[in-house]
Amino acid sequence: MSQQPPLVRFAVLDDDEALSRLDRDTWSSLHAVVEPPAPPHPPFFSGRLGPRDHLVAELHGRVVGYIRLARPTPLPSNAHVRQVQGLAVATAARGHGVGRTLVRAAVEESRRQGARRITLRVLGHNTPARTLYEAEGFVVEGVLPGEFLIDGEYVDDVCMGRSLLGGARRSAGAGDS
Template structure:
């Protein structure tokens, strides 16, 4: 990762930059839903500012990740779910995505979580490779879950244990 990039908790004033980053990174390879409008809210009841980490290069937000409890059930509070990840296109390949994933896992572990989960589109090879490098494994596939631009796309569920303490190595289903 570039030496001048810092990962920190998001602040309310980061909302516009996070939205613009999300909009610039949006594609049918990574998103089954529509592109968010320019005036959309990023932070809301389901996505509080506290659930976001950002990568900042000193001048601007170059990446973000959001994670939250996997469900509202108390019996499931030990599981966190990655709700979104984006890295500025010009900085991809520099390790920022992996650093964000590892930071989110560390934050979840510090908050008492034992497992991190996520969903990724079946045709998003780069994201799946990133998550595998971070210790995630495929735990399920919903075949042809989305119809995107005339093609059916799988919904791939991935998971990783946070109980190992160091965040690397194979994930256990």
């Protein structure tokens, strides 16, 4: 892969197979809490999350990553928040800024949509993802200890977020015990 920056765009219906394949190729217990689906593989897009909920990264015209950005709930009182609900980067494209570019694009798209906050959940043992999110201004706002049993080990579910009103900032009272 070259060092050119990836092109980021909204997904389109024609990306379904490429994104489904990317999900299968990048599946790992480092970030997944469920086993990958067995063939035949379901469509990538669903009635709840379609192309406009996904930003896609391309290098040389090839899909090499995506980030899923959605409202965390349908509640009007929560409409000011966007949530990263998935991030995948092709193995060959890792180390070329694709993940960072997608996270930054998600932050900007959230702002464009009028959101005031962006949140995500990441497994505690997923150090590469946590490092990326922290470098992009996300802070730990809570931890659900031992929330998932993966490969015989109990793994924390780490809740992270950042303000979209300027620099990264911790929400008042978040994570306080």
